[in-house]
Amino acid sequence: MSAHVVVRDLRKSYAGVEAVRGVSFSIEAGEIFGLLGPNGAGKTTTVECLIGLREPDAGELEVCGLDARRHPHEVKQHIGVALQSTSLQDKITPREALRLFGAFYRERVPAGELLERFALTEKADARFETLSGGQRQRLALALAFVNRPKLVLLDEPTTGLDPQSRRELHAAIARMKHDGYTVLFTTHYLDEAEHLCDRVAIIDRGRIVGQGAPRELIAQSKGLQAVTLVTSRPLELARLSALPGAADVAATDETGTAFHFQTADATATLAALMRLLQEARVELLDLQVRKASLEDVFLRLTSRKEEAAA
Amino acid sequence: MNALVEHLRLSLRLHFRNKMALLYGYLFPLIFLVAFWVLYRHEKVPLLRHMGELLTVAVLGGACFGLPTTLVSERERGVWRRYRLTPVPTWAIVTSTVLARYVIVLTAGLLQLGLALAIGMTMPEHPFDLWVAFSFVSFAFIGLGLVIATLADNVPAVQALGQCIFLPMLIIGGVAVQLASLPLWAQHVSAFFPGRYAVEAIQTCVNGRGLPGARFSLLALGLVGFAGCLAGAKLFRWDAQQRFATRAGKLWLVPALAAWVAVGLLAEWRGRIGVSVDKELPPAPTRPATPPPGPAPVAVTPPAPVAPTPVVTTPAPVPVPPPARTLAPPPPPPPWAKITKADTDAIDFQVPPDHGIVAPFAPPDEPPEDFMKDQVEGVRQKIATWPPGSEGDELRCIRNLLYIAAVPDAIQLPVERYMPRVVYEHLLDTYPRETLIKVLTYIVQNPEAGMVIDDISDLGIEGAAGDPLLVRERAYLYAIKFIMRLTGRVEE
Numbered sequence: 001m002s003a004h005v006v007v008r009d010l011r012k013s014y015a016g017v018e019a020v021r022g023v024s025f026s027i028e029a030g031e032i033f034g035l036l037g038p039n040g041a042g043k044t045t046t047v048e049c050l051i052g053l054r055e056p057d058a059g060e061l062e063v064c065g066l067d068a069r070r071h072p073h074e075v076k077q078h079i080g081v082a083l084q085s086t087s088l089q090d091k092i093t094p095r096e097a098l099r100l101f102g103a104f105y106r107e108r109v110p111a112g113e114l115l116e117r118f119a120l121t122e123k124a125d126a127r128f129e130t131l132s133g134g135q136r137q138r139l140a141l142a143l144a145f146v147n148r149p150k151l152v153l154l155d156e157p158t159t160g161l162d163p164q165s166r167r168e169l170h171a172a173i174a175r176m177k178h179d180g181y182t183v184l185f186t187t188h189y190l191d192e193a194e195h196l197c198d199r200v201a202i203i204d205r206g207r208i209v210g211q212g213a214p215r216e217l218i219a220q221s222k223g224l225q226a227v228t229l230v231t232s233r234p235l236e237l238a239r240l241s242a243l244p245g246a247a248d249v250a251a252t253d254e255t256g257t258a259f260h261f262q263t264a265d266a267t268a269t270l271a272a273l274m275r276l277l278q279e280a281r282v283e284l285l286d287l288q289v290r291k292a293s294l295e296d297v298f299l300r301l302t303s304r305k306e307e308a309a310a
Numbered sequence: 311m312n313a314l315v316e317h318l319r320l321s322l323r324l325h326f327r328n329k330m331a332l333l334y335g336y337l338f339p340l341i342f343l344v345a346f347w348v349l350y351r352h353e354k355v356p357l358l359r360h361m362g363e364l365l366t367v368a369v370l371g372g373a374c375f376g377l378p379t380t381l382v383s384e385r386e387r388g389v390w391r392r393y394r395l396t397p398v399p400t401w402a403i404v405t406s407t408v409l410a411r412y413v414i415v416l417t418a419g420l421l422q423l424g425l426a427l428a429i430g431m432t433m434p435e436h437p438f439d440l441w442v443a444f445s446f447v448s449f450a451f452i453g454l455g456l457v458i459a460t461l462a463d464n465v466p467a468v469q470a471l472g473q474c475i476f477l478p479m480l481i482i483g484g485v486a487v488q489l490a491s492l493p494l495w496a497q498h499v500s501a502f503f504p505g506r507y508a509v510e511a512i513q514t515c516v517n518g519r520g521l522p523g524a525r526f527s528l529l530a531l532g533l534v535g536f537a538g539c540l541a542g543a544k545l546f547r548w549d550a551q552q553r554f555a556t557r558a559g560k561l562w563l564v565p566a567l568a569a570w571v572a573v574g575l576l577a578e579w580r581g582r583i584g585v586s587v588d589k590e591l592p593p594a595p596t597r598p599a600t601p602p603p604g605p606a607p608v609a610v611t612p613p614a615p616v617a618p619t620p621v622v623t624t625p626a627p628v629p630v631p632p633p634a635r636t637l638a639p640p641p642p643p644p645p646w647a648k649i650t651k652a653d654t655d656a657i658d659f660q661v662p663p664d665h666g667i668v669a670p671f672a673p674p675d676e677p678p679e680d681f682m683k684d685q686v687e688g689v690r691q692k693i694a695t696w697p698p699g700s701e702g703d704e705l706r707c708i709r710n711l712l713y714i715a716a717v718p719d720a721i722q723l724p725v726e727r728y729m730p731r732v733v734y735e736h737l738l739d740t741y742p743r744e745t746l747i748k749v750l751t752y753i754v755q756n757p758e759a760g761m762v763i764d765d766i767s768d769l770g771i772e773g774a775a776g777d778p779l780l781v782r783e784r785a786y787l788y789a790i791k792f793i794m795r796l797t798g799r800v801e802e
Contacts, residue, residue: 051395053549076397083395087387091327096320103316104396127327143392 004029004151004182005050010059012045019045021206023059027151027199032173032183034197036190038302042206043186044084047155050184051081064150077106080149084156086140090129094120094139097128098146105147118142118172134165141172152176154185158192170196190295204302217297224262225289226296227269231257232283239276245269248300257285262296313398314406321410325380335376336418339368343422347429349667353783356430362513364426365419365444366485366505372415373451374475378459378468381407386464386550394548404456404546408539411455412448419444436520443511443524450504450531453538457566460545479505488777491721497583502574504534526582530573537569646705646752654751659799661790669719669787672727674802679724686728688770689714693736698763704741706760708749709785711737713763716784720764720775729771730788734795747796750789757786 005027012020020042027033037043048054050061052072061068068075088097095111102108115121118138123131131139137157144152154173158166173196176183187193193200194214202210202217210217224247234256241249241261246269249261263269266289277284325331346360353359384390393403427433434440454475462468480486482496483503492500500506511527514520521528544562577583664671672678678686693699698710715733718726737746753759762778775781794800 053391053394073397073399076395081395083388083392085388086392088389088392089324089384089387091324092320096323100316100320101396104313104393104398 004031004064005033005184006060006062007046007050008060010046010049010061011057012042012049012054013057019206020049020056023203023206023208025201025208025211027182027184029150029182030177030180031198032177032185032196034193034200035184035186035203036188036193036200036298037186037203038188041203041302043203044155046203047153047184047186051079051153052076077147078150080144080147080152082137082140082144082152082154082157084159086136086143088128088139090127092128093125094128094131094142095124097139098142101143101146107148109146109148114142114145117145119168132165133161134168137161137165137169138172141169150182152181152183154183156186156188158187158189166192190293190298194293194295202298202301209301210297218291218293224264224296224300225266225291226260226262226293227266228252228260228286228288229258229273229284230286231259231277232285233257233280235259235276235280235282239280240273243269243272243276262300314402317403318406318410318413321407322413325410325414331376331380335372335414336421338371339364339418339422340425342367343425347426351668355432357426358431358517359513359777359779361423361426361431361434361516362509362511363485363488364422365512366447366508367480368418368422369415369444369447369451369508370476370479370485370505372418373411373448373455374458375455375468375472376414377407377411377452377455378462378472379465380411381456381459382462382468383465385459385547388550390548391550400546400548401543404543408452408456411452412445415448415451416444434516435518436515439520439524440512440515442521443515443528446511446528446531446535447508449535450508450538451535453535453540453542453566454504455538456542457538457545457563460542460547461563463550479503484509491773491775493773494583498578501577501583502570504531504570504573507531507534507573526577526580530577533573534569537565541566644703644705646749649748649751649755653755654747654793654797657751657754657790657793659790659794661787661794664791667722669730669784669791670727671730671788671791674731676727678728682725682728685725685770686732689729690732690736692769693732694740696769699736704745704749705752708737708741708746709753709760710763712753712785712788713781714766714769714771715788716781717764717766717773717775718771719784719788720777720780721773723771723773725771730791733788734792737792743796747793750793750796753789754786754793757782757789 005025007026008024010020010023011018023042023046025033025035035043035046045054049056049059050063050068052068052075056069063075064078066075066078092100094115098111098114102111111124112121115124118141120135120138120142123135128136128139141154141157144154157173158169161169170192173183173185177196177198185197197214199211199213200217201208227246237249237251237256237259240246240259243261243263245263245265246261247263249259252258252260270287270289274284325335343357343364346364347356350357350360357364381390390403394400423434458468458471458475462471482492482499483505484492484497484500485505485508489497489500489506507527507530511524511531514523514527518524541562544559662668664673677683693711693714696711696714699707699714701707711733715730718729741749762781764775764778764781765773767773791800795802
């Protein structure tokens, strides 16, 4: 299967500050690829360079076999984009919007087909100002599919949606995979990335700090298990960090009674923890041990970068 | 092309769904039209002499407020950012937006024209030329609207910038206040505003010579429009995050401003600051020379000459005939000598009230306010020796004296109410009552005869009316008002 998107050594600066510093990744055809990162990490800039909203300073961008920097208009014929917040004119209806945007492309999907596919038939002739947040986001998705795109880019599509709308959107993205679309989406909801993406790239401070299938990334964390605990009295962070196998120890509240850490040997670490609590005469109120998630991987990768930067 | 047509169609459809846009785009110009109709209700052909101003206001509102408001609000909402993700080029979306705005202002103009025709205005003299001139005006102001859209970061900024351009254009740019009523410095300033050329171009096509008489105005509008469109295209912003202050390429504003300056300097160089000839020409000369009798409001109609009459902006010295060396036959009786009482009675005495804004006439017991006392007294002292009112035959002198009342009224000076009283009292002191009645009746019957004096600055009243037709109309109304007093129809 050939790569639909290739990004090589992408660089972009704003007023002398490098927002993207040599980002590289590729997306295979039919793949759902997630670009994850904290706010300001450079993921939106990366996507905006890819869709032609920004001119990169350096790097190569290839979309559907086309050089996106040399042929931006041709590339736009093949991609569909749903931005984080797509707003249209108050008085426009979904049917009119789909017809209008359809007229911008060589190939177009009939408005009725998209309305049905994104469950907007009942609201086809309702004005945009009367649509709910979920309906607006579904319309934004429908607009992304108006040209039968080979690549769909979704920029934080679920941000600000209620749980029901989020669930509907997850179903829509899952259907895209089923229909064979190639999808690149950015999010900071790691659970949905873990659930929906074939592969993810974690970007931090303008660099890719981790890349691969969610399971692989989790496996790369060497079987670390995540431990959270709550105590009756504050404990010194240094004493917890000294536990055998404990890593990335952090207090999760200001009182110094809630902690999070990872360990490669849960049995040894927990035995030592119990001894420590007994000696310190501190009562254990809550203890949870679970397998590491993508969120743990994300936190580990981005926090290490922070430490290194510090 | 398909994208352009679809976007144009949708833009128009959305415009007609927006109540506020309809209010500003259509109702606002119509309110202006009704206001002008009421203000100038005594003109024989309603609104004909004001279509330049009215249509310009319609285009100004649509192009300098409507267009940038739409562009900026859509940019703020992210609609343009979404358009940018499609393969359609910038020029296609901007072109369709501009075309949609042209259609909107054109329909607003047609609506104004239709209403004006419905309330009695005659058809414009050159309809095709009018359309061409209107299109140039639209082009100029749409270019200006594009510049405003690039400058304004949000909709309130559009309103502020629009007002900065709209109000000066209305007040000293010759759009709402006639240039002739403005002091000379304002007329110089107006030469730098496209509003002046918009009014002139349209008005010339409504009741003047058509496009041949509007060449300079069309050139000025074309230049301003081209520069505006160029700057608007070069500074075009897709994204609300692109703040104007942080943008590069601001120098593209220079051509837009330079066009205004260049047009103004060109007008100065070519001596086009005074009111243009076309504007001074009266409307279509199709009216009878004498007002027809009957209940129709003839008495309040503006007189119209059968043929263009010479216009003087300063009183011309009356040539003194050389002394006769041989016996000459007795001079023929003056034309007014044949006027009878029946002629006077046939006049329709329906005139605007003395306390109104047209031909006001202060009662004898109303002294002028302190700040204008000197001015009124100055006229009272100079009137007896004022050459146009004292040299020549009775008809010429009395007609010229009427202009002392008419000019301040046409300019709407504060002293306008008191000048008729000064003139009337001077006439009573100078001429027998019967002679006055006959001469004034003759003037009413022949309102277009003789020359017009529209500048009485040598009497201490500064400002020129600039519009001879208007001055004749007011002189005609005062002639009737004087007759009403002389014949006892009005008691004082």
